[in-house]
Amino acid sequence: MTALGAQVTTLGDYLNAQRHLDRIDADALAAHVLEVGRAYLYTHPERDLGHEELARIDTLVAQRAAGTPLAYLTGHKEFWSLTLEVDTRVLIPRPETELLVEAALTRLKDGARILDLGTGSGAIALALAVERPDCSITATEHDPGALAVARRNAARHGCDIRFLQCDWFGDLDRQFEVILSNPPYIAAADPHLDSLSCEPRKALISGADGLDDLRIIVGAAPNHLTHQGWLLVEHGWDQAKRVRDLFRDAGFTALETRRDPAGHERITAGQIR
Ligand SMILES: C[S@@+](CC[C@H](N)C(=O)[O-])C[C@H]1O[C@@H](n2cnc3c(N)ncnc32)[C@H](O)[C@@H]1O
CATH class of the missing domain: 3.40.50.150 (Vaccinia Virus protein VP39)
Incomplete structure (x- = not known):
């Protein structure tokens, strides 16, 4: 089981399923991994998340949930x-x-x-x-x-x-x-x-x-x-x-x-x- 849960396959799934972080942090980490602005997150919920993208988001979510400051994760x-x-x-x-x-x-x-x-x-x-x-x-x-x-x-x-x-x-x-x-x-x-x-x-x-x-x-x-x-x-x-x-x-x-x-x-x- 990942930090995000097993059912996440699209950007919309990720944002809806996110229970480990507050919304600002969840948005920032997704935008960082996908290299997009925040507006993109809301206008492209159908965007598929590949395995590698999902794994990278998952790792960052786990680090953030464990207390690493957001700025160190996004750089x-x-x-x-x-x-x-x-x-x-x-x-x-x-x-x-x-x-x-x-x-x-x-x-x-x-x-x-x-x-x-x-x-x-x-x-x-x-x-x-x-x-x-x-x-x-x-x-x-x-x-x-x-x-x-x-x-x-x-x-x-x-x-x-x-x-x-x-x-x-x-x-x-x-x-x-x-x-x-x-x-x-x-x-x-x-x-x-x-x-x-x-x-x-x-x-x-x-x-x-x-x-x-x-x-x-x-x-x-x-x-x-x-x-x-x-x-x-x-x-x-x-x-x-x-x-x-x-x-x-x-x-x-x-x-x-x-x-x-x-x-x-x-x-x-x-x-x-
Ligand atoms: C509170 S941080 C402030 C960093 C930055 N000016 C800011 O406002 O975000 C203090 C900084 O002082 C540096 N520092 C600590 N002791 C120092 C010393 N003896 N001489 C020069 N810099 C020192 C630290 O490495 C650190 O980067």
């Missing part, structure tokens, strides 16, 4: 206006990170130099590159696999981004008008990590309280910012006050924290004078 994820390639070397870009991009866009002067720390799939750097081609963007990442994904995404979208493999700021000696980061910020013992087991640990965990990397980034950023430059970071829903304290201790002013649609404080920005 892509929408972020901002972009379709990004993703695999298990990178964190799957999250919608709340678009708030970080929005907050940065309101602070970018013409021709600004931007630094994205821990670029992962390249999501933040690419979103800014397509919105503001007048700016120059540098993106750092310590994981070579993640950096390879980011480079592929930049090439796919024709974005000119300077990628560096290093530990946060590495030996960068230039200064930037805007620095952004969505660093790891989950505490090592956080029970939510169980539901994130497919994603890279180094993209998620940051010491006992989740703030080890934010301490490094906020503490070092003033040395890499121009006069009146901005640092913007994403953080956990319960970390905003501690992150604002880190910003103040490092000499930042004009602090602003933005909330996500659920009302949680998720993005903090500060200016160095």
